[in-house]
Amino acid sequence: MFHQVKQAFRSPKFLVGFIIFTSLLAAAIIYPALSMWHPLQIITRPGFAPPGRYVNIQDVIQVRPLDRRMILVDVDANRLGNVVADEDVYNMIYFLETFLGVPVGHLSVDDQATVIYYWNNYYDPTYRHAGMIMAEHLAWTRFHAQLQVALDGTIIIAYRDEEGYLQEGAGFDTQDFVHIRDIVNVYHFPLGTDNFGRDMLTQMLSAMLVSLRMGLIAGLVATSIGLTLGLVSGYLGGFVDDAILFITNIFTVIPGFILLILITYSLGPAGRGVTVVSAVIGLTAWPWTCRAVRSQVLSLRNRDHVNLSKLSGHSMPRIIVKDILPYVASYVVMALILQISTAILAEAQLSMLGLGPNTAEVATLGLMMQWATMFSAWQVGAWWAFVPVILAIALMAFSLNLMNTGLDQVFNPQLRDS
Amino acid sequence: MGDIIKSDKIAVDRAELEKRPSVLRGDKVTKVFGYGNSKTVAVNAVNFNFREREVISIVGESGSGKTTLAKMLLGLIGVTEGDVYFKDAKRDISSHRKKKEYWRGIQAVFQDPFSAFNIFSKIDSLLLDCINLMGGKKFSPEKKYEMMSEACSFVNLKYDELTNKYPFELSGGQMQRLMIARIFLLKPKILIADEPTSMVDACSRATILDMLMKLRDEVGMTIIFITHDIGLAYYVSDTVYIMEQGKFVEVGSAEDVIISPQAEYTRRLISDVPKIHEEWDLSTV
Ligand SMILES: Nc1ncnc2c1ncn2[C@@H]1O[C@H](COP(=O)(O)OP(=O)(O)OP(=O)(O)O)[C@@H](O)[C@H]1O
Ligand SMILES: [Mg+2]
Numbered sequence: 001m002f003h004q005v006k007q008a009f010r011s012p013k014f015l016v017g018f019i020i021f022t023s024l025l026a027a028a029i030i031y032p033a034l035s036m037w038h039p040l041q042i043i044t045r046p047g048f049a050p051p052g053r054y055v056n057i058q059d060v061i062q063v064r065p066l067d068r069r070m071i072l073v074d075v076d077a078n079r080l081g082n083v084v085a086d087e088d089v090y091n092m093i094y095f096l097e098t099f100l101g102v103p104v105g106h107l108s109v110d111d112q113a114t115v116i117y118y119w120n121n122y123y124d125p126t127y128r129h130a131g132m133i134m135a136e137h138l139a140w141t142r143f144h145a146q147l148q149v150a151l152d153g154t155i156i157i158a159y160r161d162e163e164g165y166l167q168e169g170a171g172f173d174t175q176d177f178v179h180i181r182d183i184v185n186v187y188h189f190p191l192g193t194d195n196f197g198r199d200m201l202t203q204m205l206s207a208m209l210v211s212l213r214m215g216l217i218a219g220l221v222a223t224s225i226g227l228t229l230g231l232v233s234g235y236l237g238g239f240v241d242d243a244i245l246f247i248t249n250i251f252t253v254i255p256g257f258i259l260l261i262l263i264t265y266s267l268g269p270a271g272r273g274v275t276v277v278s279a280v281i282g283l284t285a286w287p288w289t290c291r292a293v294r295s296q297v298l299s300l301r302n303r304d305h306v307n308l309s310k311l312s313g314h315s316m317p318r319i320i321v322k323d324i325l326p327y328v329a330s331y332v333v334m335a336l337i338l339q340i341s342t343a344i345l346a347e348a349q350l351s352m353l354g355l356g357p358n359t360a361e362v363a364t365l366g367l368m369m370q371w372a373t374m375f376s377a378w379q380v381g382a383w384w385a386f387v388p389v390i391l392a393i394a395l396m397a398f399s400l401n402l403m404n405t406g407l408d409q410v411f412n413p414q415l416r417d418s
Numbered sequence: 419m420g421d422i423i424k425s426d427k428i429a430v431d432r433a434e435l436e437k438r439p440s441v442l443r444g445d446k447v448t449k450v451f452g453y454g455n456s457k458t459v460a461v462n463a464v465n466f467n468f469r470e471r472e473v474i475s476i477v478g479e480s481g482s483g484k485t486t487l488a489k490m491l492l493g494l495i496g497v498t499e500g501d502v503y504f505k506d507a508k509r510d511i512s513s514h515r516k517k518k519e520y521w522r523g524i525q526a527v528f529q530d531p532f533s534a535f536n537i538f539s540k541i542d543s544l545l546l547d548c549i550n551l552m553g554g555k556k557f558s559p560e561k562k563y564e565m566m567s568e569a570c571s572f573v574n575l576k577y578d579e580l581t582n583k584y585p586f587e588l589s590g591g592q593m594q595r596l597m598i599a600r601i602f603l604l605k606p607k608i609l610i611a612d613e614p615t616s617m618v619d620a621c622s623r624a625t626i627l628d629m630l631m632k633l634r635d636e637v638g639m640t641i642i643f644i645t646h647d648i649g650l651a652y653y654v655s656d657t658v659y660i661m662e663q664g665k666f667v668e669v670g671s672a673e674d675v676i677i678s679p680q681a682e683y684t685r686r687l688i689s690d691v692p693k694i695h696e697e698w699d700l701s702t703v
Contacts, residue, residue, distance in 0.1 A: 304534040307494050311525055312547040313518040326538035 004330055007410050014406025020399035024208060024392075032206040037199050039206035039363060043187070044197035048375075048382035051192040051200075055183050088143070092119055095140065099129045119147070192384040194368070195375035200384055207363040208392055211344050214278040214357070214364065218343035221282025223289055223336045230293025231320055231328075235301050244290070251287040260284045260346060264355040272358040277350065281343045289335045296328050330411045334404050341400035348393055365393050430656040432671055438469040440506055441608055441640050442491065442524075447500035449486050449664075460486040462664035463500065468608070468640050473631075475643040475651030475672070477687065478661030484644045487661070488610050491642070492526055493517055505607075522551060525606040527630075529613035531593035535585035541596065542581055545569065548603040569599040573629055591622040598629050605637045612644045627654060648687050652676045660684045 008014050032039055044054070089109050096102040096115070100122040107115050125141045128134075180186075191200035233244035251259075263280050264272060300306065301324065309323045344365070350356045351366025352373065359367075368389045372378070377385035449461040460483040468474055478484050489495045491502065493511045502509045504520065511517045528534040535544070545566045549557065554565070563577075570577040573595035585593060594614065601609055614626060631654065634641050645651055651658050651672065658675040660668040660683065667681040679685045 304528040304530065305536045307489070307492070307526070308528065308534050309536065310494060310517075311492065311521050312544075313521055313551040314547070315514060322539065323536050326536070 004411075008407055011406035011410050013409065014403050017399045017402030017404075017406060020395065021403065024396060024399065025212070028205045028209040028212065032202050032209070035199070035202040037202050039203045040198060040361070042197045043199060044193050046195060046197050047193075048195055048377060048380065048385055049189060049193040049197070050382070051190055051384050052188075054187040054189060056185055056187070089115055091143075092116075096122060099132075116147070119144075191388050192382070194371060194385050195377070195382075196371075200388065203363050204365070204368060204388055204392055207365050207368050207389075208396065210274065210362045211347055211365040211393075212340075212396070214274060214281070214347050215340040215344040217275060217278035218282035218285065218346070219336050219339035221279050222285035222339045222343070223332060225282070226286035226289025226335070227293055227328075227332055229286070230290040231297055231324060233290070234294040234297025235316070235320055235324060237298075241294075245294075248287045248290050248294075251284070252291070256284045256287075257346070257349065260350065261353065261355060264350060269358045272355070274357040274359055274362065274364070277347065277357045278343070281346045281350075282339075285339055285342060285346070289332070289339065292335060293328055293332065296331060297324055300324050300327050330407065334407045334411070337400050337404045337407070341397045341404075344393065344396055344400075365389055430671070435469060435472060435656060438471065440467050440469055441504070442466075442468040443503040443506070444491075445501045445503070447487070447490060447502060448498045449483070449490055449495070450498045459664055461490065464661075464664075464666050466659065466666070466669075468642065470607075470640060471634065471638050472657060473634065473641045473643070473655045474657045474659065475645060475655035476659045476661055477645055477648050477651045479687070480646070482661045483664040484661055485612055486664075488526070488612050488642070488644055491608075492524060492610060493520055518551065521606075522604070523607040525601055525604050525609055527594075527597050527601060527609065527611040527614045531590050531597060534597060535593060537584060537586050539584075540581075541583050541585060541588075542566070544585075544596070544600065545603060548600050552604060565603060569602040570596075572602045572633075573599045574625075575599065591619075594622065594626055595629070598626065598633070601630075602633060606639060608640045608642065609634075610642045610644065613646070614643070648676065648684075660687065 009018070037043060086109060089112060092115050093102075093107045093109065096107060096118055097104050100118075102118055102122070107118065109115075123140075123144060125144050128137045132140075189199050189201070191204065194200055194203065229244050229248070233241045233248075260281060263284070264277060267276065267280070306319060306323050309319050314322070347356060347364060348366035348369060351364060351370045354370060356366045356370065357364060369386060372382075372386040372389065375385075377383075444464060444466045446463040446465060447461060448459070448463050451458040451460055462483075464487065476484050476487065486495070490497050493509070504523065509520065511520050546562065549555075549562055549565055554562065557565070567577040570580065575592060575595055580588070580592075580596070585596075588596065597614075609630070611630065614630070627650075630641060633639065643651065643654060648658075652675075653672075655672050658668075658670065658672050659666050660675065660681060662681075662683045668675055668679065668684050675684060676688060679688060
């Protein structure tokens with residue numbers, strides 16, 4: 001066995017496939033683990049964001065020394081007219097007339113400039129007028145600060161809390177600069193974000209691992225069923241062989257993918273967990289492994305070493321395990337590799353049809369393709385939402401198939417030089 | 419033709435041979451493969467009677483059904499029709515235990531040593547299997563080692579050099595001899611050797627035949643050679659069966675069959691083998 005493994009690594013094709021595959025696997029394991037985000041964490045606003053380096057606006061403002069003067073309004077309210085509503089002007093006139101001794105009728109709502117002139121000259125935010133409760137006093141102080149900022153022509157960013165009050169924020173104007181070094185969080189989205197605002201790279205790499213796991217489960221299911229039935233059918237022959245061959249033929253005649261669609265559809269959304277879908281893919285893929293193993297066993301069981309083993313008094317299960325299985329093992333490994341690669345593709349196809357695994361916890365490559373389609377990534381030109389995924393699927397299938405071809409050349413010497 | 423064949427072969431006393439107890443007897447043994455249009459009658463109602471310590475050769479062209487007959491005799495494939503008697507009792511190999519018992523008495527050496535070994539298991543396990551089959555499962559490791567060493571040295575191999583090796587690490591000749599070491603451990607009543615020498619050179623061939631004959635003398639076993647080579651058959655055997663398309667067309671003592679062949683087919687076989695006209699000598703066989 002060890003000898004065969006060593007032999008496999010001498011095949012350049014196998015080696016290249018193996019290197020690509022292990023690199024993909026390593027990336028899929030390491031990157032999501034080191035990534036600052038959970039694969040399905042929503043980071044940006046909805047909408048496809050192209051690949052690149054991103055800075056959160058909040059972070060930019062937070063690095064600026066906080067400006068104490070201000071606090072205000074809606075983000076786009078940078079004009080006086082927008083900042084100071086008519087209602088505010090009435091209130092200002094009332095305040096000036098009541099507390100600051102401005103003659104009644106002297107000020108008018110239409111003449112905002114005069115109102116503001118008086119306000120700026122007479123209002124003292126530090127003085128609390130008699131008869132005014134603290135809350136009122138503070139509200140006026142805040143309003144004053146807002147007004148000052150608004151008058152500066154400064155752009156304000158502020159937040160409303162739950163009660164609708166404006167909370168701390170920061171103001172900045174066109175001459176405000178921040179050194180890039182001082183921006184604490186520079187986010188890198190090497191592959192942009194998807195429509196939900198999730199980092200594509202983290203998501204894709206973790207999806208690769210999930211798809212691979214699904215492929216492995218499906219491959220193992222298909223291979224173990226195919227291997228067992230193939231061994232039994234080929235070795236026993238007779239009625240058992242006929243029965244197994246009959247079932248295999250039925251499965252071969254009905255296209256596997258149709259069967260897969262029917263089964264997954266009948267499972268319903270609730271039944272389509274990741275493992276279940278993988279198992280179903282495996283359940284529809286075993287027949288050709290079975291056929292191939294059977295035909296190998298048919299020729300092996302007439303070999304003299306099997307006869308010799310019988311003559312040594314070995315039981316049938318032992319002969320199957322010790323004298324037949326090792327001879328088909330390399331073949332079965334090859335079949336397993338192919339099964340994994342077809343299962344990954346099958347998952348992608350199923351998911352594109354909306355019959356893939358129904359899960360909110362993990363992404364699979366197929367689901368990512370489905371999301372890209374659902375949110376018209378193709379139409380809006382958000383290539384980063386599907387091209388890398390297609391490449392990942394292709395690369396994975398390619399590396400697996402390359403390994404398979406390499407093994408084929410090692411174990412079927414007549415192919416070696418072609 | 420008598421003057422053409424010169425050898426030091428001592429003809430067996432036929433009368434004495436006929437009196438020996440029978441070890442394997444066949445009555446209209448038939449094997450049919452497939453059914454319908456693809457039906458092949460590989461062995462067609464053959465009768466035979468092999469006796470203790472007799473050396474038999476079954477000679478025939480390729481496809482004449484020799485291997486099929488051998489496999490039936492070994493109980494590896496079923497008999498379509500007819501009966502096989504082992505030590506004068508009807509052979510019963512209906513269960514695995516009975517088969518195991520039967521295989522303590524009948525063993526084989528196969529044609530192609532390269533395909534006769536499981537390349538995934540070590541040589542030790544091959545020899546240990548024999549000890550186990552003969553009921554030596556509980557022997558001490560020292561005893562087993564001793565038995566395996568003895569078997570190896572019988573065939574001029576050194577167990578210590580072979581232990582922990584895989585069959586593919588051996589030469590074809592070594593494998594063939596190992597196969598005989600197996601027989602040495604099993605000491606069966608009957609040995610079927612299906613073309614045991616076709617894959618080795620003339621020198622190893624002589625050694626192998628020599629070993630088998632020595633083993634026969636020691637153990638007192640019946641050997642059934644299966645071969646294309648009528649010269650070899652003449653040289654080693656007491657009785658020769660000529661097989662054509664699943665039937666025995668001629669049976670008799672080696673001298674009778676080869677010196678005065680009755681069947682046309684036998685004559686053709688003899689004339690096809692150039693060696694038969696040359697001098698036969700153990701050192702060149
Ligand atoms: N398992 C099988 N199924 C169908 N036909 C078989 C099978 N084994 C042997 N035969 C057929 O039976 C006939 C006899 O074959 P067999 O192997 O006994 O010949 P042989 O005399 O040993 O030939 P060779 O000298 O080449 O070894 C052949 O026609 C062969 O095709
Ligand atoms: Mg043969």
